[in-house]
Amino acid sequence: MxxxxxxxxxxxxxxxxxxxxxxxxxxxxxxxxxxxxxxxxxxxxxxxxxxxxxxxxxxxxxxxxxxxxxxxxxxxxxxxxxxxxxxxxxxxxxxxxxxxxxxxxxxxxxxxxxxxxxxxxxxxxxxxxxxxxxxxxxxxxxxxxxLSMNVFISIVVGLSVLIGSLGGFNQTSLRKVLAYSSINHLGWLIAAMGVGENLWYLYFAVYSFLSLAIIFMLNTYKLFHVKQIFSMNYINPVTKFSIFVTFLSLGGLPPFLGFLPKWVIIQSMVQSGMIFLVSIMVVMTLITLFYYLRTSFGAFMLTYAEPTWSLGFTLNNSSNLVSLTLAMFSTLGLIVCSMLFSII
Structure with a gap:
């Protein structure tokens, strides 16, 4: 471009x-x-x-x-x-x-x-x-x-996480899955904005990084539909692992970086007394995580045929190196941030 x-x-x-x-x-x-x-x-x-x-x-x-x-x-x-x-x-x-x-x-x-x-x-x-x-x-x-957390904004947050979760259920296009995921994340962003100014900066920064990571990998291998993932025999297993670790991080699975801003927002909203709204958000995000897991589980667990000469993983390919680096940040980010916080 x-x-x-x-x-x-x-x-x-x-x-x-x-x-x-x-x-x-x-x-x-x-x-x-x-x-x-x-x-x-x-x-x-x-x-x-x-x-x-x-x-x-x-x-x-x-x-x-x-x-x-x-x-x-x-x-x-x-x-x-x-x-x-x-x-x-x-x-x-x-x-x-x-x-x-x-x-x-x-x-x-x-x-x-x-x-x-x-x-x-x-x-x-x-x-x-x-x-x-x-x-x-x-x-x-x-x-x-x-913005102030009135009834109107609470309804917007609730509807965003609800539609973002349920809308991506039966989608086969990865672009639509990420679109509905984005609507779900917007609900969290607006809720974070109602609790504190700095929280939505953190959430948006992490969300942007994870979106960049996943779209870089999907664009590199020209993946647009879920069914293409199951026929990725030509892609190295390590790269495939990188893609789906980033997917799970974007969904907010606890060991990964994507859980960090959600964790902070949940804690802040509970302290602010918005327990009902945060309960809805957590339950709906679990549904989002379900369809990420459904996609990832098949790619992780199903066996597939692969030519023996493609088993050697080299870091000479720049896209492999970048994919692995982004996945590493996504996987270890929460641990590193927790360690830095305890040191500071």
Whole structure:
């Protein structure tokens, strides 16, 4: 992508759009950054070799334009009715809910998630990674300015973890599985945001790293569907192990790095008295972990034929080396972080 000068230009404006939104001191500046970000991402999505990318870019454009229009409408109404100017802090509950809804639509959180799996299905892995990580930064940051754990936000968190868990049950496309997993993680992110500012930074950083790790490996071996995993005879067993360890870490299985932010959030929410909500989140995440385990178990346990000359694992291949390194961080990250915490 970065070899193409036009794509590189749009990639740089994509980054600058997010930075404008994050550093804006008025809603108009934040809206302008979101628009720059949107109009930069659309050309990056389109691919002449993939017919689904045109449909995905159109879906993405329409939903993001609706969200931007709603955001601008809510801000203007708030400024006219309550003389709040264009300050980022909003006092009125209805206007705050309208602004939150538009930002939730932008990031694809439930119940505004309808566009997200369909758009993910039409993208290649690199664009999918951007949609799952970078494109969420600006809406999440803007949402954090006015977020308080009221009934509306609690319902959004509950629905996100519920739909993210149940939606990925009977999916055969890995892109849709990761899309529903992303919706589930958004529920945790918003809950973390309601408890403390630093918690969602930690969660988002770990989630972005694990998404990068898994998508790097899936993109390297051109895996798009679950059934391809079971016919991965040409992939070295160590690399296959790396892929599924990262999958389990993304699901939040305790010995791995992905459990660390969940652990911190569960503890903080229990201390804040949100026991009912955190119970729902934990139970729904167990369902997410179930379909990760279902995919991984078959790959770990089923035997398969392999030519003897491919058994020798070498680190000369750069993709093998990177896969193993990412899997090592994913596997040992929780242990290392716990040791560092006890030392400090």
């Amino acid at each position: 970065l070899n193409n000068p036009t794509k590189f230009l749009f990639f740089m404006t994509l980054i600058s759009g997010t930075l404008i939104s994050v550093s804006a001191n008025s809603w108009f500046g934040a809206w302008m950054g979101l628009e720059i970000n949107l109009l930069s991402f659309i050309p990056l999505m389109t691919n002449t070799n993939n017919l689904l990318s045109t449909e995905a870019s159109l879906k993405y454009f329409l939903t993001q334009a609706l969200a931007s229009a709603t955001l601008l409408f809510a801000v203007v109404i708030g400024a006219l009715m309550f003389n709040s100017g264009s300050s980022l802090l909003v006092d009125n509950l209805f206007i705050s809910m309208l602004i939150s809804s538009s930002l939730l639509l932008k990031m694809g959180a439930a119940p505004f998630h309808f566009w997200f799996p369909g758009v993910m299905e039409g993208l290649n892995w690199m664009n999918g990674l951007m949609l799952m990580t970078w494109q969420k930064i600006a809406p999440l940051m803007l949402l954090s300015y006015n």
